[in-house]
Amino acid sequence: MSEITVPGVAPKGPIGKAVFWARANLFNSWLNTIITLVIIYGVVRLVPPVIQWAFLDSVWSAPDNSVCRAALGACWAFIGVWYRFILFGRFPYDEQWRPLLVCFIFIALLLMSCDRRFWNSWLMLIWVAGTAVIATLMWGGVLGMTFVETDLWNGLPLTLILAVFGLGFAFPLAILLALGRRSHMPAIRALSVGYIEFIRGVPLITVLFMASVMLPLFLPTGTTINKLLRAEVAFILFSAAYLAEVVRGGLQAVPKGQFEAADALGLSYRQKMQKIVLPQALTIAIPPLVNTFIGAFKDTSLVIVIGLFDLLNTANAALNDPAWRGYYVEAYVMISIIYFVFCFFMSRYSQHLEMSFNKGKRR
Amino acid sequence: MAQSNAAPAADTGAPMIELRNVHKWYGEFHVLKDINFQVGKGERVVVCGPSGSGKSTMIRCINRLEEHQKGQILVNGTELTADVRNVEAIRREVGMVFQQFNLFPHLTVLENLTLAPIWVRKTPRKEAEEQAMEYLRRVRIPDQALKYPGQLSGGQQQRVAIARSLCMKPQVMLFDEPTSALDPEMIKEVLDVMIELAQEGMTMICVTHEMGFARTVADNMVFMDRGEIVEVGPPTEFFANPKSERTRTFLGQILAH
Numbered sequence A: 001m002s003e004i005t006v007p008g009v010a011p012k013g014p015i016g017k018a019v020f021w022a023r024a025n026l027f028n029s030w031l032n033t034i035i036t037l038v039i040i041y042g043v044v045r046l047v048p049p050v051i052q053w054a055f056l057d058s059v060w061s062a063p064d065n066s067v068c069r070a071a072l073g074a075c076w077a078f079i080g081v082w083y084r085f086i087l088f089g090r091f092p093y094d095e096q097w098r099p100l101l102v103c104f105i106f107i108a109l110l111l112m113s114c115d116r117r118f119w120n121s122w123l124m125l126i127w128v129a130g131t132a133v134i135a136t137l138m139w140g141g142v143l144g145m146t147f148v149e150t151d152l153w154n155g156l157p158l159t160l161i162l163a164v165f166g167l168g169f170a171f172p173l174a175i176l177l178a179l180g181r182r183s184h185m186p187a188i189r190a191l192s193v194g195y196i197e198f199i200r201g202v203p204l205i206t207v208l209f210m211a212s213v214m215l216p217l218f219l220p221t222g223t224t225i226n227k228l229l230r231a232e233v234a235f236i237l238f239s240a241a242y243l244a245e246v247v248r249g250g251l252q253a254v255p256k257g258q259f260e261a262a263d264a265l266g267l268s269y270r271q272k273m274q275k276i277v278l279p280q281a282l283t284i285a286i287p288p289l290v291n292t293f294i295g296a297f298k299d300t301s302l303v304i305v306i307g308l309f310d311l312l313n314t315a316n317a318a319l320n321d322p323a324w325r326g327y328y329v330e331a332y333v334m335i336s337i338i339y340f341v342f343c344f345f346m347s348r349y350s351q352h353l354e355m356s357f358n359k360g361k362r363r
Numbered sequence B: 001m002a003q004s005n006a007a008p009a010a011d012t013g014a015p016m017i018e019l020r021n022v023h024k025w026y027g028e029f030h031v032l033k034d035i036n037f038q039v040g041k042g043e044r045v046v047v048c049g050p051s052g053s054g055k056s057t058m059i060r061c062i063n064r065l066e067e068h069q070k071g072q073i074l075v076n077g078t079e080l081t082a083d084v085r086n087v088e089a090i091r092r093e094v095g096m097v098f099q100q101f102n103l104f105p106h107l108t109v110l111e112n113l114t115l116a117p118i119w120v121r122k123t124p125r126k127e128a129e130e131q132a133m134e135y136l137r138r139v140r141i142p143d144q145a146l147k148y149p150g151q152l153s154g155g156q157q158q159r160v161a162i163a164r165s166l167c168m169k170p171q172v173m174l175f176d177e178p179t180s181a182l183d184p185e186m187i188k189e190v191l192d193v194m195i196e197l198a199q200e201g202m203t204m205i206c207v208t209h210e211m212g213f214a215r216t217v218a219d220n221m222v223f224m225d226r227g228e229i230v231e232v233g234p235p236t237e238f239f240a241n242p243k244s245e246r247t248r249t250f251l252g253q254i255l256a257h
């Protein structure tokens, strides 16, 4: 927000300064004044009832839901009883430290990957190692951990597995598709265009549905492909098409002179793309890329159509319990907070990244 | 045709660059019409002509930023073909400086200079950096090595671009109007660098309308109009008594202001 200075008035003290600021920014025109008043009215009408519901009239803990039924406010006791099921679903109760640890490993890996100082070939190795640990923890069957089949991988770890590996593989595929779409070789170009347009033309739900219903029809009877793997592949193929178009947008924004300068220096196609074009194209494309990432992250919840229990679906399952039926708002508030934390982090990180890439490059 | 007359550095061996009956079309439009043209080793050629006459197109054909459709282009005895290997090999030996500099904005000046030597020539990083600093000293901006191109003035950027090409140790340098995007006060600093380069015996083809520069360094002037080479000759003759009417009109126009 830009501050407008009004000449001739020198604000004194914190209150004076606040009044001065409000006058300069909130009430500096009749339109702004109306907008400010409408917003103040809205806040006054909305905030107290929400506080009343969420904090004052709410039930924080209860042995069963009779207390909640009597109360007027939120039933946070529902979350208290069900949070482990919502987070980890049907994963064996006594072993739920395993998916919990997996979530922390994911977060640690992601945070590490965010730091540009770690952007080297070691990071790749760390991810491979991390993936091995995650797989071991989830499956078990060794080191005294009981074997847990993928149908029981529910809740947050499932969402993270789908999103992180999904986008992790979709992104390089998207870059290849985007380059393919701009290739001079007609066959490669046609293939990329056909793929991207086909995938963009159908909803994710149908891709998931086809992957689970249609695919087995084509395979010899008896062969099954793991449901989670099918969802993951469908998700990768789907996200790649969208990301490819975003990357292509970035590629188009790189001036022609950059390609020519790289060519004139004798760089090979690969070197030109890797060292000159992609770094610039991807930097330009950060905002829409993150937009697509966030959208895709939330789309993971569509795996319900093939019967996988991600975070949203475990919450739905909890809501179906006869004893605790009907606490939708409480459950969705919890889910929303979890989704929000991840998405908000992505959004902030993209801003940080953009700034650090542009630092020093402008006069 | 264009054999060197004055410069001691020029030898009369096989031509460094040779264009034989080169034609190019953009769709229906005939941009280059039967271009025949040779540049000897160590020779400096200045190309001029009205806007749209095909000067850029011609020199961009020499490192195949543009493709010709008929005729032959030979660089140091090797013919340019569609083969990627062949094109890359020729581009390694031919440096190019653009009107818009085309520095890589996401890399520092030093990284701009060392990128191609390290990745294309496989020079060890340390050696590439030392060499880059050497060239930065020659274009008189060693103190800007760690800045980004966006932080430099136009004249400085163009000198970095020249140094970047030189770091590949090219046998020929192509310049496409290197000073026409610059503010007048920066033109001289770039031309001085180019004159120095010419004096060291670099083979150069330079598209420019800086006639003072042309008189100082050119062994030969080439005048193009409507896709044809209209006239070729040493600058003394070219400026004093141009043979073609078209050349006379053009010179009259650009020398007038």
Ligand SMILES: Nc1ncnc2c1ncn2[C@@H]1O[C@H](COP(=O)(O)OP(=O)(O)OP(=O)(O)O)[C@@H](O)[C@H]1O
Pocket (backbone or CB within 6 Å): B026, B029, B031, B049, B050, B051, B052, B053, B054, B055, B056, B057, B058
């Ligand atoms: N990619 C292209 N497609 C179609 N026509 C083109 C293309 N590039 C250039 N031309 C045309 O070819 C002709 C020659 O262009 P060129 O850039 O070689 O001229 P020039 O002599 O360098 O002119 P200037 O002094 O303005 O740089 C012009 O008429 C131009 O419009």
Ligand SMILES: [Mg+2]
Pocket (backbone or CB within 6 Å): B055, B056, B057, B176, B177
């Ligand atoms: Mg031109």
